Amino acid sequence: MANKNLFSSAMTKIMPRSDTVNQAGGSAYAYGPEAMLAQLAATGTLGDGFYSGAQAQLSDALDAATKVDAVWVAKCAIYARQSGTMKDMPALLAAWLTTADPDLSIPVFKRVIDNGRMLRNFVQIMRSGQTGRTSLGSRPKRMVREWLEQASYRQLMQAATGKEPSLADIVKMVHPAPKDPTRRAFYGWLIGKPYDVAALPVEIAAFEAWKKDKSRPLPEVPFEWLTSFELTAKQWGVLAGRIGWQALRMNLNTLARNGAFQVKGVTKTVADRLGDERAMARVKPAPYQLMATLAQVGDSVPLEVQAALEKALEASVSKVPKLKGNVVVCPDVSGSMQSPATGYRKGATSVVRCIDVAALVAAAVLRSNRQARVLPFAERVVDAKLDPYARLAVNAEKLAEIWGGGTNVSAPLAKLNRERAEVDCVVIVSDNQSWIDSNCCGPTKVMTEWKKLKARNPGAKLICIDIQPYGTSQAKDRKDIMNVGGFTDAVFGAMARFTNGEARDWVEIIGQVKL
Known part of the structure; x- marks a missing residue:
């Protein structure tokens, strides 16, 4: 008799065959x-x-x-x-x-x-x-x-x-x-x-006058125009209260190096500005940017400022939805996730890796869903002990430290099936370049394992968050599966709308944009 795994008519009627090969050589959609x-x-x-x-x-x-x-x-x-x-x-x-x-x-x-x-x-x-x-x-x-x-x-x-x-x-x-x-x-x-x-506009006139006499008050011009000149600690302190929110976030070590925090009142000013949720709402910093800043600040940046950064990080993921029932979040920790989240660029490569983004998303989901399980995976599921009440940065750092190996996106689903676990929502965060579980034909292993899981949990939903632009998925979009891309809080909004039944998929969400 022919191989049933290869020639099962029931399988192809229920699930679509993979129709392409991904960048890693695995079967995909x-x-x-x-x-x-x-x-x-x-x-x-x-x-x-x-x-x-x-x-x-x-x-x-x-x-x-x-x-x-x-x-x-x-x-x-x-x-x-x-x-x-x-x-x-x-x-x-x-x-x-x-x-x-x-x-x-x-x-x-x-x-x-x-x-x-x-x-x-x-x-x-x-x-x-x-x-x-x-x-x-x-x-x-x-x-x-x-x-x-x-x-x-x-x-x-x-x-x-x-x-x-x-x-x-x-x-x-x-x-x-x-x-x-x-x-x-x-x-x-x-x-x-x-x-x-x-x-001349008053700002430009003031800048030209200041260049001739540095004892004059700092002009109201972009701080990059001023930092090419030698500034005093007091002048750096003035800039700390004036520059934009994102510029402030990115220049904390520079402020410390130039003595700004030694000036009376500057530490409180900076901490208050970083913790200002109204300012954050205007700027919309990406959570991974804040995590990167936290990882990079030196010991010379006051603890009060570092605490304000953590507050800002927590606020940046405040839109993570509270998901119903038993939630499982699965960050990919395989070797390819070590690559920079925004790609390699000469002189401008981000220190934030794909694994950092995946870890942050997992920690954020755990923060809003205290009973959620976290199943990091590479070739197999990796054990990880996380405290749902720990600071967001702490859990994200723990997850980011686990890495290496090939990519097997179906691994966490297979584990849940072996356990016969009761599941209502699974969130996978990956670059989607699964290859260890590749099939030569038929559906992907992710779809095969999802079919088994759905047989026990008919109301379950699968959300695949893709953080790299490789053009393939491991799960086909349908009413219980959504593929969504990105690494900002827009992803969390899409998750909320999908799980609440407000949108069928990500394409539908974007389709609602008004021109």
Whole structure:
């Protein structure tokens, strides 16, 4: 008799066959073009990953964009920027729309290009030729010009911090029309042309005066303009109370190194600012960014400030839903998860690894669901003892210390089946590049084990959080399975909507974005 495992008609009727091979050589399911673009938009950073490079991400994104409606591209761009806080992918999709659907590109540009960094990204991508042109073109040039003409001086000064292209380069390209003598003087100062000194914006005038006399009060300009000069500890203390929330988070060691915390009142000011939940709500820092900062702060940063960072980390995952019933969360701790979460980039590689993100998600789910089981896995499930009442950073660090081995995404499901466990929700956090459990044909092992688990727990749901843009999944989307990509609190919101029955899958959630 033929092999029943290979030729079972009942199996193929119930579960779909795997239809592709993933980057690690294992059987998998390819995302459809809409889900593919959504995953790339939410997880792609156009950096080199463990299995594929930046060029592959770019090619995949542009290929997926050509296979879907332009409206879907627009929704992915907006979701990735506003919910996923991504930078390069939203700018890429906005640039692509300028040729694919010029009319639609206008509202997308206004919602995606929301600061100077994004403006420079957009212009750089447009000029690269990757989206079909090597110059801005009349309509994109008009959109950039209007952004410049409508921006406040604070926005323009922030935009002037950075190069390739610089804001001066952009002004020279699009020739914005100065609306008054002050704006004309600013543009002249920016691009090195003659200007009316008396008409300069007060901030720029103060900066020029300060450069000549450092005893004057620090001008209200981007702190990067000032830190290229030698500053006193007191001046660093002034900056600690003035710079943006994210800049403050990223420069704690710099403040300590320059004596700012030795200045009276600075420690309390910094701690209060970091713990300000209203400020966090405006900035929307990613939880993994805060965890990275906690890991990097030196002993010279006061404990009061470090405690405020922990408070901020706890607040950043406050949207993790309370899931009903028996919850199991499974972080992937295999070798590939050691790669940087945002990819390898020369001179700008993140210290945060994929495993750090997976560990943080697991610890956050445990925080909101105290009775949840945590089953880290690589080739097999790894034992881990976590205290559900411990600080978030403590549990995340414990999980991140467990790593190594191949990837077997079905391992935790197989363990639950061996135990005949009662389960209501399983959350898997992985790069999805399973290969040890690969089948030569038929469904993936994840789907096979999920079928067994569902036979005992018919109401169970599976959430697969994918944190890398490789374009395949181990479980096929259906009413009880959701694949969602990303590493911001938007993922937690998607989990809540799925488990509450408010949305069938991630594609549906993105589809609800209003244009």
